[in-house]
Amino acid sequence: MTRTLWHITRTDGALTLSRRLPARFDVAAETALPAGDPLRLAHQIRQDMWRKLQSLRGFSPVVEITTEGQGLKVRAGGQVTGRVPGNAAGQIAEILENPASRARWVRHAGRRQGAGLRDSRADAGDSHRFAAKIDMKSESAS
Template sequence: MRSNRWHITRDEGGLTLSRRLPAQFDVAAEAMLPAGDPMRLAHQIRQDMWRKLQGLRGFSPVVEVTAKGQGLRVRAGGQVMGRVPSNAAGLIADVLENPANRARWLRHAVRRRGATCLETGPNAKNAPEITAKIDMKDESVS
């Protein structure tokens, strides 16, 4: 039976998402990203990193997200049971720097302030006028 449990370690500056405790970086790469939901961002990065490195025997992903200025510093990598290939850090950096990945991560990690739609919510500039008219003449009560 597979375990889908991930350890989330929070501290003052951010969070670390890892499969094992303590989180360990045998291989890592870093990148800066605009602000967003760190938890959503960490999970998205972990998924893409795993897709790229799943052939690396004994690899256990770790993603660390910390606030830095107006953005987030991401350190992604993980623990490797065995020899770490020389190109592993480069593969992780490729995942972090891929423009399509970054755009998808940021769309997913947008901080949601409420359940209202940006186009039709109370602060929308183009909010539609909604009116209802009820004709009670033909209604009867039994």
């Protein structure tokens, strides 16, 4: 059984995804994105940020997403144990402004939750098979 090691803090109009509590921004950059599922968006941004900054000693990613008008305001960065390099905020800004990444994030965050999971109820076309199995069990049990 797996467990998530990420803290998801929800407040009025905001979601924060962090490894540690309280979430702290020693380094950060901001951007705006179209509306979508904030949790899915936060996880995607966190993953890309980690891939780029995992060599930064003591880095713990934090992503904060707030609703702003018709879209979302994203503040990404995190906590750094030790000295924060001068180019860290620039690297995060590069991640947030990468057109290919932004398109992927928006596409992923726009998906209907659970769309990849098949509905547990019988499809209309298969309902006769399920009903037949239920009938057979009830007839044979005497």
